[in-house]
Amino acid sequence: MNKTAVYTITSGLHDEKAVKSLSDAFLKGIFPDADSALCADGANACFDYEGSDFSSYGTHALDLIYVRTGGAEGIFKSLLPELLEKSSREDGRPKPFYLLTSGASNSLAASLEILSFLRQQGLKGEVLHGSNEYVAGRIGLLSESAAAVKALKGMTIGVIGKPSDWLISSGVDYSVLANKAGLKAVDVPMEEMVSAINQTLLPAISADDAVHNRLIGGKEDFAGVAEKVRDALPGARQIHAALKEIVAKYKLNALTLRCFDLLTSVGNTGCLALASLNADGFPASCEGDIPALLSMMIAQAATGKTGFQANPARIDVNTGEILFAHCTVPFNMVSDYCFDTHFESGIGVGIHGELPLGPVTVFKVSGDLSRCFVADGQLLRNQYEANLCRTQVALKLRPEEARYFLTESIGNHHIIVPGHHAALLEHIVKSF
DSSP: OOSEEEEEEOOTTSOHHHHHHHHHHHHHHHSTTSOTTTTTTSBOSSOEEEETOOTTTTSSSEEEEEEOSTTOHHHHHHHHHHHHHHHOOTTSOOOOEEEEOOSGGGHHHHHHHHHHHHHHTTOOEEEEOSOHHHHHHHHHHHHHHHHHHHHHTTOEEEEESOSOTTOTTOOOOHHHHHHHHOOEEEEEOHHHHHHHHHHSOOOOOOTTOGGGGGBGGGSOOGGGHHHHHHHHHHHHHHHHHHHHHHHHHHTOSEEEEOTTHHHHHTSOOSHHHHHHHHHTTOOEEETTOHHHHHHHHHHHHHHSOOOEEEEEEEEETTTTEEEEEESOOOGGGOSEEEEEOOTTTSOSOEEEEEOOSEEEEEEEEOTTSSOEEEEEEEEEEEEOOTTSOSEEEEEEOOHHHHHHHHHTOSSSOEEEEESOOHHHHHHHHHHO
8 A cells, every 4th residue: 555645525516527637637747757547546656546535544654635626625524523533643633634735726725724624623734735846845755754653653662671870861651652653662671681691602703704804993902902802792792692582572673772781791782782783774772762762763764774873972063063972883874894892891892883974864852752853964074082982973063953962952862864854854753
């Protein structure tokens, strides 16, 4: 089933043949890749044309109500109770109504009257009208947003070991996640994770294993770091294998790990495991940070990349330049990487990755999904300083966006996603 459906309301006072001809031309202009013969007669590659049959309303990711003529206001009013019943969210809140109009046959006037009526009822709506390019772009954004929200529904999040003690602003009410986004969260005791690690066979790494070429990556080997990392690699892979067992047991779609507890319990880090999971398209955040995980899940659903979880290390509000750093990064986001120790502890396996320069989006959603920060920026450079977490990237936002971190920041961790996706990510959050 296509993710977008087009339904129609039409006044009986208008000639159907003339209306159909106008409708076909209008839809062809909005969906130029559609088969014109199917635009008003059934499903095609671009959308499902349902016509005046609203029986499937609410089953697509995005429903468009094409107001084809004036005088259709009463038809919409009579349909409204059925539409509300079919499309309400899990918490009973109605979804917005999207009214598509060409402007021909007084359709815009009717759409504006319907929109005013919706607002009087306390309901949300939007009239999609303008140039073909504008309407097509708006529909594209709405469709991608709706598909991402729908993809998240029914997912199960694993919270392994609770959030780290220092994440004092990152608590989450699981019932809010269930009601707003259809997400289920389950707690997995850290003791179970440690037990799974201890019961997993320690993988052998041969002398010619490719990972040996990733040690320190040509940087000067202070205090025998390469040997420390080499010794830690089997244990880091063991953590990865244990996490995959937890994922299978609880049927998880994403997880967050209280990873610092591993430093004392097994003498290693989860950086490599989380980098591998995220590279496989499985959102996994550090430190038990649930809001960061939610941000990664939304980014994954919207863009296909989970994103790089990092915290600001330095901010210049005059220029908008921010240095972000963390000890793990998805392997599928980097152009190159090498292994190092974990920064704070000096043990285990950390990852120094280099990300491609160019457009990026910085994103973070609050734990109750009520607000977010999102900004398009440019990744300027990769760097390496020994006194910071191992993956370090400098990027540039507008100065007022950089100032947000010092006045309104949603926690410390934020997500960096390749490409510019601010409008899409912001709309997804508003959809919850």
